[in-house]
Amino acid sequence: xxxxxxxxxxxxxxxxxxxxxxxxxxxxxxxxxxxxxxxxxxxxxxxxxxxxxxxxxxxxxxxxxxxxxxxxxxxxxxxxxxxxxxxxxxxxxxxxxxxxxxxxxxxxxxxxxxxxxxxxxxxxxxxxxxxxxxxxxxxxxxxxxxxxxxxxxxxxxxxxxxxxxxxxxxxxxxxxxxxxxxxxxxxxxxxxxxxxxxxxxxxxxxxxxxxxxxxxxxxxxxxxxxxxxxxxxxxxxxxxxxxxxxxxxxxxxxxxxxxxxxxxxxxxxxxxxxxxxxxxxxxxxxxxxxxxxxxxxxxxxxxxxxxxxxxxxxxxxxxxxxxxxxxxxxxxx
Amino acid sequence: xxxxxxxxxxxxxxxxxxxxxxxxxxxxxxxxxxxxxxxxxxxxxxxxxxxxxxxxxxxxxxxxxxxxxxxxxxxxxxxxxxxxxxxxxxxxxxxxxxxxxxxxxxxxxxxxxxxxxxxxxxxxxxxxxxxxxxxxxxxxxxxxxxxxxxxxxxxxxxxxxxxxxxxxxxxxxxxxxxxxxxxxxxxxxxxxxxxxxxxxxxxxxxxxxxxxxxxxxxxxxxxxxxxxxxxxxxxxxxxxxxxxxxxxxxxxxxxxxxxxxxxxxxxxxxxxxxxxxxxxxxxxxxxxxxxxxxxxxxxxxxxxxxxxxxxxxxxxxxxxxxxxxxxxxxxxx
DNA sequence: TTGAAAGCGCTAACAC
DNA sequence: GTGTTAGCGCTTTCAA
Numbered sequence: 001x002x003x004x005x006x007x008x009x010x011x012x013x014x015x016x017x018x019x020x021x022x023x024x025x026x027x028x029x030x031x032x033x034x035x036x037x038x039x040x041x042x043x044x045x046x047x048x049x050x051x052x053x054x055x056x057x058x059x060x061x062x063x064x065x066x067x068x069x070x071x072x073x074x075x076x077x078x079x080x081x082x083x084x085x086x087x088x089x090x091x092x093x094x095x096x097x098x099x100x101x102x103x104x105x106x107x108x109x110x111x112x113x114x115x116x117x118x119x120x121x122x123x124x125x126x127x128x129x130x131x132x133x134x135x136x137x138x139x140x141x142x143x144x145x146x147x148x149x150x151x152x153x154x155x156x157x158x159x160x161x162x163x164x165x166x167x168x169x170x171x172x173x174x175x176x177x178x179x180x181x182x183x184x185x186x187x188x189x190x191x192x193x194x195x196x197x198x199x200x201x202x203x204x205x206x207x208x209x210x211x212x213x214x215x216x217x218x219x220x221x222x223x224x225x226x227x228x229x230x231x232x233x234x235x236x237x238x239x240x241x242x243x244x245x246x247x248x249x250x251x252x253x254x255x256x257x258x259x260x261x262x263x264x265x266x267x268x269x270x271x272x273x274x275x276x277x278x279x280x281x282x283x284x285x286x287x288x289x290x291x292x293x294x295x296x297x298x299x300x301x302x303x304x305x306x307x308x309x310x311x312x313x314x315x316x317x318x319x320x321x322x323x324x325x326x327x328x329x330x331x332x333x
Numbered sequence: 334x335x336x337x338x339x340x341x342x343x344x345x346x347x348x349x350x351x352x353x354x355x356x357x358x359x360x361x362x363x364x365x366x367x368x369x370x371x372x373x374x375x376x377x378x379x380x381x382x383x384x385x386x387x388x389x390x391x392x393x394x395x396x397x398x399x400x401x402x403x404x405x406x407x408x409x410x411x412x413x414x415x416x417x418x419x420x421x422x423x424x425x426x427x428x429x430x431x432x433x434x435x436x437x438x439x440x441x442x443x444x445x446x447x448x449x450x451x452x453x454x455x456x457x458x459x460x461x462x463x464x465x466x467x468x469x470x471x472x473x474x475x476x477x478x479x480x481x482x483x484x485x486x487x488x489x490x491x492x493x494x495x496x497x498x499x500x501x502x503x504x505x506x507x508x509x510x511x512x513x514x515x516x517x518x519x520x521x522x523x524x525x526x527x528x529x530x531x532x533x534x535x536x537x538x539x540x541x542x543x544x545x546x547x548x549x550x551x552x553x554x555x556x557x558x559x560x561x562x563x564x565x566x567x568x569x570x571x572x573x574x575x576x577x578x579x580x581x582x583x584x585x586x587x588x589x590x591x592x593x594x595x596x597x598x599x600x601x602x603x604x605x606x607x608x609x610x611x612x613x614x615x616x617x618x619x620x621x622x623x624x625x626x627x628x629x630x631x632x633x634x635x636x637x638x639x640x641x642x643x644x645x646x647x648x649x650x651x652x653x654x655x656x657x658x659x660x661x662x663x664x665x666x
Numbered sequence: 667t668t669g670a671a672a673g674c675g676c677t678a679a680c681a682c
Numbered sequence: 683g684t685g686t687t688a689g690c691g692c693t694t695t696c697a698a
Contacts, residue, residue: 002690002691002692003691003692003693004691012668012669013668013669013670014669014691014692014693015668015669015670015671015692015693015694016667016668016669018692018693018694019667019668019693019694022693024693024694025667025694026667027667027668028667028668031667031668045441045444045445046445046691046692047386047445047447047690047691047692048442048445048446048447048692049382049385049386049391049446049447049690049691049692050386050674050690050691050692050693051691051692051693052382052674052692053380053382053383053386053674053675053676053690053691053692053693054673054674054691054692054693054694055674055692055693055694056674058382060446068401068407068410068411068414069404069407069408069411069607071402071404074401074402074407075402077401078401078402078428081401081427081428090425090427090442090446091426091427092423092425092426093424093425093426094414094423094424095411095414108378109381109423111378112378112379112380112381113381113382113393113423114380114381114382138378219607219611248608248611251611252610252611255613274402274552275581275608275611277585278552278581278584278585278608278611278612278613279611279612279613280588280611280612280613280614281613335674335675335676336675336676336677337675345684345685346684346685346686347675347676347677347685348676348677348678348684348685348686348687349683349684349685351676351677351678352677352683352684355677357677357678358678358683358684359683360683360684361683361684364683364684379675379676380674380675380676381676382674382675382676383674383675383676383677383690384675384676384677385676385690386674386675386676386690386691386692387675387676387677387678387689387690388676388677388678388690389690667698668697668698669696669697669698670695670696670697670698671694671695671696671697672693672694672695672696673689673692673693673694673695674691674692674693674694675690676689676690677688677689677690678687678688678689678690679686679687679688680685680686680687680688681684681685681686681687682683682684682685682686
């Protein structure tokens with residue numbers, strides 16, 4: 001079932017069928033009618049691979065994220081998919097599973113499959129460099145959320161420095177004098193900026209930094225980190241976390257061990273995933289404008305796909321603070 | 334930068350380059366070395382589109398799910414991606430956003446892009462029929478979790494009937510005499526089987542069915558349903574939910590309105606998403622063997638990609654009950 | 667407006 | 683083990 005079958009049935013050339021079906025060039029109404037009918041009768045659907053080879057474009061965009069289980073990335077992916085769809089493009093989604101080697105493989109695969117462009121949230125600030133840099137040299141590429149330095153590409157994400165200012169100011173205003181920070185090992189831009197922001201703003205507000213614990217972005221690491229804080233001696237006034245998953249793990253251990261939040265300890269997260277409002281107690285967190293990040297990423301990529309070469313853009317969008325019970329009034333208080 | 338450039342540089346034919354790089358046929362060590370070096374020097378990476386056109390296969394599998402924000406599907410997707418990767422295939426992921434029209438469009442697009450096969454969790458038991466049936470006629474297709482009846486394809490999912498037996502027996506054993514069920518509108522196989530299972534097993538155990546509320550699989554619908562139950566008068570002894578998102582919404586409203594779970598009301602979910610253990614109180618739920626479902630789906634698809642045509646397989650895998658505080662002892666009790 | 671024909675980059679016969 | 687060559691299905695010159 002190829003374009004030739006349709007051409008024969010409609011009594012025209014393959015060129016005419018192509019033009020009629022794609023609408024690329026005008027075709028007489030009578031012929032259009034015939035071709036449309038013939039294609040319909042035959043149940044013809046064009047071979048996108050052949051078309052892509054000929055046109056050397058696939059109308060497909062690849063996206064690589066460290067995890068599709070993390071609701072933050074899920075929301076980002078949904079936003080990107082939606083925005084792309086409106087631009088008539090498809091999304092080819094890959095998970096790098098936080099593994100630079102797998103990430104490199106995914107990028108090679110996307111380039112081999114001739115996607116028109118790539119949106120990536122790189123795993124690692126250093127170990128992702130070569131693969132991302134190579135890919136950016138092959139085709140238009142936009143980094144989201146995290147970025148690797150030294151790659152000539154656009155970036156869109158949240159203003160991490162501002163975000164930590166919102167968190168620390170909120171805690172300091174509540175009278176916090178000592179605070180710990182639980183984050184991921186310092187391997188990418190976002191993480192580094194969040195830790196740096198925490199250090200800077202606590203210093204500015206005269207809040208003593210109790211501990212900075214580095215692990216990974218997961219509930220399990222949050223649980224582990226909270227256990228370590230408990231084992232280390234007297235708790236600080238607050239624990240700020242670099243993402244909501246960590247914070248949810250921290251809250252879970254608090255509930256298990258009888259640490260009352262917020263009476264004994266204030267806890268904050270980052271991302272405002274849907275489950276942040278459902279924990280015990282509901283979590284105060286930083287809301288990222290994911291839809292705007294996704295939309296901007298697609299916009300930048302579309303621009304990069306166009307003819308004119310613009311200099312790399314970096315846009316840091318403003319986050320907002322969502323205050324819930326984990327730093328607020330306890331229900332029984 | 335094509336295979337011809339590599340061939341010229343290596344001083345061999347394009348066919349030899351193809352053979353050397355793909356390993357499809359033996360090549361002398363010296364030539365292999367030359368070709369590899371030439372390709373490396375040039376930074377050559379093969380054009381997968383051209384290769385796909387020639388071989389008429391893409392080594393790519395398409396997957397369509399109703400939502401990538403639902404952690405249940407996220408876990409399923411991760412499992413499928415992992416299993417495919419081991420089989421040397423890539424995943425092309427699409428979200429149908431629970432919209433049959435969008436789902437049909439995604440299927441058309443996947444077929445046009447010549448994926449080798451499709452794994453789909455259909456949106457709707459009836460309205461997905463035509464598109465899924467058409468796609469199944471074009472290429473190998475496996476349905477997961479949900480299915481549309483009357484399509485000649487494999488299916489893998491959980492044994493919903495058994496699952497509801499586990500839930501109802503657990504509740505009945507705890508002394509529950511009246512129970513409500515909160516689910517999605519009856520539009521697909523899973524949902525129907527869960528409601529039917531609830532009805533049947535409550536009847537068997539002599540538990541009176543208070544109400545069956547049908548909406549959608551979301552936290553918001555869980556909230557809304559619980560509000561309706563509160564407004565309707567005396568609460569039943571238990572509320573069973575058709576998925577964890579609904580149950581989390583129910584629990585949230587309970588917490589807000591002072592309904593003590595499990596003292597005043599028992600609540601159960603379905604799926605055992607990661608957040609089911611983090612709610613207030615932690616949620617008793619049915620654990621689906623997602624990894625096994627994903628693995629089995631890929632296995633069935635691989636079989637369907639092979640030469641021999643087997644009759645459609647239906648495998649319903651056994652779930653297990655995970656008991657947590659929402660039906661257990663209250664911490665203060 | 668339409669058709670003939672070239673060719674996108676690759677791989678698989680088929681020869682040697 | 684290697685080269686020559688045809689052709690996957692489509693789009694797009696070019697000519698009519």
